[in-house]
Amino acid sequence: MGLIDVLKSFKSPSGREIRILLLGLDNAGKTTILKQLSSEDVQHVTPTKGFNVKTVAAMGDIRLNVWDIGGQRSIRPYWSNYYENIDTLIFVIDSNDKKRFDEMNIELGELLDEEKLRKVPVLIFANKQDLVTAASSEEITRKLNLDLLRDRTWHIQACSALKNEGINDGITWVASNLKPASKK
Incomplete structure (x- = not known):
C-alpha cells in the first residue's frame, strides 16, 4: 500500500491540511525520508541548513505537509x-549511531515534555536498518x-530511508492515529 492509498483510506474533512513535523539529530535521514515520500531522487541529499517544507501528497482536498527541520x-x-498546529511528530533516529543514543534520548525527551x-502522536523511525550493525527497534525502545x-x-517503525523500506508502514500508522480536525 503506497502513500496515496493510505491517504485515500483516511477520512478527512474537506480542505484538511495534515501537518507533520520531521525532527531528529543531524545525519539521521530526515531529508531522505522526505525525498522518498515525495518520490524524489535520494542519491544526492545534503544536510538541511534550516528547513524543508513539502506537500508530499494531495488527495482531493487533503494536503499532507511535512516540515523537515x-x-x-x-x-x-x-x-x-x-x-504550533502539528498533527504528528516524526522523530528519526540513526539506528547505526549508537554513540549518540544518549543525545537522541535527551532531545526526544525534551520534545515529549513540550x-x-x-x-x-509520535512516530519514531528507526532508520538505517539496512546496515548490519544497526540497533533493532526493540533495542532502541x-x-x-x-x-x-x-x-x-x-x-517505533524500523525503516531504511535509502531503500524506501518501512516508510509507508510508518505513514500508515500516522494516518490511522490522526485526531479529527477541530471545528473552526
Whole structure:
C-alpha cells in the first residue's frame, strides 16, 4: 500500500491540511525520508541548513505537509518555532549511531515534555536498518525508555530511508492515529 492509498483510506474533512513535523539529530535521514515520500531522487541529499517544507501528497482536498527541520545542534533551539498546529511528530533516529543514543534520548525527551506537543502522536523511525550493525527497534525502545511512555500515542517503525523500506508502514500508522480536525 503506497502513500496515496493510505491517504485515500483516511477520512478527512474537506480542505484538511495534515501537518507533520520531521525532527531528529543531524545525519539521521530526515531529508531522505522526505525525498522518498515525495518520490524524489535520494542519491544526492545534503544536510538541511534550516528547513524543508513539502506537500508530499494531495488527495482531493487533503494536503499532507511535512516540515523537515535540520538536526544540527545549532538549529535545534529553533525547533520550537514549528510546534504550533502539528498533527504528528516524526522523530528519526540513526539506528547505526549508537554513540549518540544518549543525545537522541535527551532531545526526544525534551520534545515529549513540550506542552504544545503533549497530545500529538509520535512516530519514531528507526532508520538505517539496512546496515548490519544497526540497533533493532526493540533495542532502541529499551535505550530510549520508550516503553515507559504512558501518556501519549507512539510507535517505533524500523525503516531504511535509502531503500524506501518501512516508510509507508510508518505513514500508515500516522494516518490511522490522526485526531479529527477541530471545528473552526
